[in-house]
Amino acid sequence: MTPSFTIRAPDCFHTHLRNGALLGAVLPYYVRQFARVLAMPNLKPREVRTAEDAERYAEAIRQARVEQGLSEPFTALLTLFLTDATTPLDIEEAHRAGVVAAKYYPLGVTTNSDAGVRDIFALGPVLRQMEESGMVLCVHGEVPGINAALAEEAFLPTLQRLAFEFPRLRIVFEHISTAAAVACVASLPKTVAASITVHHACITRAQVFNVFGDICDAHLYCKPIAKEEADRRAVRQMMTSGDPRFFFGSDSAPHPRAMKEGAGCAAGVFSAPVAIETLVEIFEEDQVLERLEDFTSRFGAQFYGLERNTGCIECTCTDWVVPEECGGVVPFRHGGTIHWQMRRLP
Ligand SMILES: [Zn+2]
16 A cells, blocks of 8 residues: 555745736645645735735735636735835734735845835834734845845844844744754744745755856745755754744745746745645655644644644655646756655545
């Protein structure tokens, strides 16, 4: 008999569903893997800045699900994009509209962050309103405009200051990629957690850049960039450790093939088509498969103060080859063989 097991349906507490035609093209891959996702707000031409934007985006996602015939239970939680102009009233209204988190992008740090925040501490009243409303602050923790290899570590003093100046604010340090950040989050109060992607547990800088520092695999190029082997090991160790403050957020970030392979490669790894299967391989290899469900389906919900998902997925030990393209996007591990396959159970 083929080995298989079931776990509670997974969450992904950091992802990019996009909008327009791309949303429809990639949504089936998300719904196949996750019962619930936290969708990031950095849309074009306009970010999710207000409750009204959030309602419009929720409707677009709902419509795409109908058009794609996706009937599985699926919840897209939304986030607000913080700008220098965000007000406490924006937070209150978004909270009332069901938005669970706000995302802090330092100005210009990554894809569609040109309207990001210049000085987060100038937004004190906004952050205090978030504490009041119980809204989570998601942080893209990189200092813009410096060597990308050092950008995350350079941000850590800002994270520490946020944690101490806003002691009731729940903060998620997103897509943690360095040993230094892992240690920093572990040392901070329990109001601070971190999301971990699949790709930061799998790849290093050497797979993304050649010896001249040029991108050699556009589809592995993302922000924050993959770091050194010691960093990858530290991230992966925390992923499988069973520490409830480290949970899954894929940061799956699809870009059409032309935007990755043309001049000026867009940042983002499209991991949604293979996310859970890759996690199964990682947890199996580290001989802690019994901790997988906590990482994918419990710790994140717990930190966000949400009910756990009710459905289940089944994972079966069977080989399959990852397609070269999914919805016009080249996925993580394209062309590779994966030894587990998951499916959602009704
Ligand atoms: Zn992201």
